[in-house]
Amino acid sequence: MTEAVPSYLSPTGQEVVFLLLGAVAVGSALLVVTTRQLVHAALWLVVCFGALAGCYLVLTAEFVAWVQVLIYVGAIVVLLLFGIMLTRAPIGRSADLDSGNRVVSAVVALATAAILVTVVIDGFRTAYTPLDPGAGAAKELGASIFATWVLPFEALSVLLLAALIGAIVLSRTDIPGGSPPMGPAPPTGPAPPTGPATGRADPPARGDPAPPDRPSDQTSGGH
Amino acid sequence: MTTFPLMAVLLPFVAAFAGLLLSRRPHRPPPASSGARAADRQAGTRAAWIAIIPTAVSAALAAWLAWDRGFAFLNNTGSGAPTGHTYGTIITGGIPISLTLQADNLSALLGVLVTLVALAVQVYSVGYLADDPRYPSYSAFISLFTSAMLLVVYAGDLLVLYVGWEIMGLCSYLLIGHWWEDRGNSRAAVKAFLVTRLGDVGFLFGIFVLGSAAGSFRVADVLAKVPEMSQATLVTATLLLLAGVAGKSAQVPLHTWLPDAMAGPTPISALIHAATMVAAGIFIVARLFPAFLAAPPTMDVLAVLAAVGMLGAALAALAQDDLKRVLAYSTVSQLAYMAGGLAAGSDTAAIFHLVTHGAFKALLFLCAGVVIHHVGSNLMTRMGGLRRELPITFTTMTIGLAALMGIPPASGFFSKDAVIAAMDDAVTAGTLTDAAALLLYGCALATVAVTGAYATRAWLRTFFGRARAVPVPLPEPPPGTAHVVDVTEAPRTMLVPVVLLAVPALLLGLAGGLHMEVGVAAVGVVLALLGAGAVYAFWRMDPLADPARLLGPLRAPCEQAFYVDRGYAALFVRPVLALARLVVRTDDTVVDGAVRGSGRTVRGLAGVLRLAQNGNVQLYVSGLLAGVLLIAVGAVVFT
């Protein structure tokens, strides 16, 4: 498969499409980690995952692409958005989404990128494969999963179950041994809902020990 | 009969532990004070029996062993194969140690001396320490000492002998410090222990040199191999042995412990520090005499040490006020006589003097004990006119002093005469160099005169003149000291041994064979009488004053024993103390400083590291990834 490597200077249409999609993915990923708005980050993540799904399509992995769209775009990002809302993260632009060691992180990330890219280019310069449509179709993949990979597949289902139970246990507050209930109400009682700086209308609810109240408050926040 | 030496050694040994363990058994919890006193008395009685009976049996065994031989050693008659047995061999890496206990002519003689003196002292101590609560341990230690001394005497192997030698040192330490409540006593004990130990180091290495040169530690083998040894080996070995001899026998450089050792109970002074243990050094030289004879430089050293020691100690004895210290210096001086006799080449004369000295010095100490017991003080300024109050003691002590001076019928006359005759011979013939022999001979004659002087002085100041022992307010004696002013002379247990010891002190000289040289004997007697006469003349002038003033300006140095102690303090003690202080300071500043400094440094560095430990997980992960990157770069670059 490495015989007769075509020139890099005359890309095929597939390659052009892939590179464009890849550029979209990388660019949106960059925006995910640099944007100053939390919700925007989640949205850019959607773009990134979508671009990646396109990449999968180009690479003839259709089933994976659709699963990517379904699960990542459809489920995970929604979960993340729910998380954002449940933690009452500030909606909108906020200046301090980056922590103090941003420079260090940048250096480490750049170094990682440099090494990975160098090594990858060095190692797979001559790797080439023609793309054959149909190899990643649902039929092929399904046959493979339920013939060869059925045991890991079942194990994975158990894992999912365990994760489900774990998430429930972690989230619930009324299980002994689970996460402790919220701190008692402040001795001063609920604070008055004043404060000129806080534009949100929910300070009284923050002292409320009952968590289910909060998302509704959140959604009505000044956003 | 071959097991007699073993039994003689083991009996007191067992008695020692029995006395320690059984005296207070069954142990009752101490009730009220009167009950405790009764318990003490009962324990004392039991301990006395436990101590005396084995010693008496040992004495009988030793006498039995010596019966055939008699004074064969002194008369040089018959060599007689030693009686004894080898109880096995300890295989070591190198030269094996044979557990031999035997009695030859020399051992048999000294065994009798040791056991008899020990028996006398045990009996005497019953009265002397009647009220001492620690009497059981005291008598047990004496038993242990007797056992150890018998082991030294009967040992047929140098290392076995060394075992006994060291146990003796231990017992000496324990017994000197018997009244350890007084700090001075325990210091004297420590001093004695340290000084003798110093000599013992040399002694041990001397044994090693001899043993490795001979290939055996058996005395007989060593002596048989002496002619084959090189001169250098012999001189090294004998000089090293001489260090031990000087330590144990209180010869000149290491003699300072003996006068201080008088802090112990008087019977201990009689037993250990006059009659037996200090004689062990002389005994060793006599035991290995062929080796010493083959090393003339050692004999010269011995002669010079003996000459200096005998005269110096005699002069010191003349100036002392403490009766026991007089006797102690006299012991040093007399031991130097024996050493001189050995140096002059006559081991028989030296051993003869050792035996007679053992008898009369033990007698003298026991008499002094009676006197001190009576007066309640060691100081002669507190005594005087005691001859009416203590008639028996007066008689016996007179016999002892006569023997010490060398007045004819007493035993000391004959033995001292033999020693001086040997020195006389050594001037003309023998292994000694002329200078050493002349020095030895001169000093010996001078010492005879000084001996006469100090013996007379002690006699006069103790028993004549006006009674200075004020019966008045004796200070309450410190606990443990048995200074009870008694109307009677002394308990019978104290007087009987004294009287019994007076017999050999008077008559033992006749046993050694009457081969005396009239000229030397006459000179000796005349010199002794001269010294005595001078003191008597001074005493007549002023009976109240101390005749020691005849020393004139020499008196102060003599009283201080020529400042030897002070010199040692300046030469050794203070530098060592300074060094110790320096070491302490170094330890404090340098060693501890290094430790503390490293601790502080580490803490400082850790403080720097703590800055990284700030709980920020992202920082940790950054570090982790950076490290992984470095490793990856290394893997890529270097492979």
Added chain:
Amino acid sequence: MHIVYPAVVSALLFSIGVYGVLARRNTILVLMSVELMLNAVSLNLVAFDVWLADRLHSGQVLTLFVIVIAAAEVGLGLAIVLALYRNRRTVDLDHLRALAEPATATGPEQEDLGAGGLTGTARESPQPVNVAVPQGAAEERRTAGGGEAQAEGGGGGGQAVRRERGTP
């Protein structure tokens, strides 16, 4: 198709994910960055599966598995984040410094306990576990108290207040 292209895209995505994990303060953003890294791996898997023409499709199957595991991970991660938020009232990673060495008498590194330091009770509190409770309470008071509370409280608590205030 040159395999280098997907490989490089995946490497870049991964590096971006690393940056996000290291640099972002909000825990949910960090989770997103983790997703980015997972996707980079998935891309690699798919690309190499295509390149190697694996008959068992192990690369793509594994990609599916990764996606499933990622879903589970996000679920669990969010549950943890929620529990954290309930306890600490914050999801900012650099305020969660319970791992730090306990502040000593002179410790300037007790900024994570800024609220405790504010009330002066948490530091002497015998049970450090309980720190969370007064902290939450203190934050309540700070939020309510406005200006002077912010002037008093240095460290993270103050920042939190500032952030809320900056919200339009």
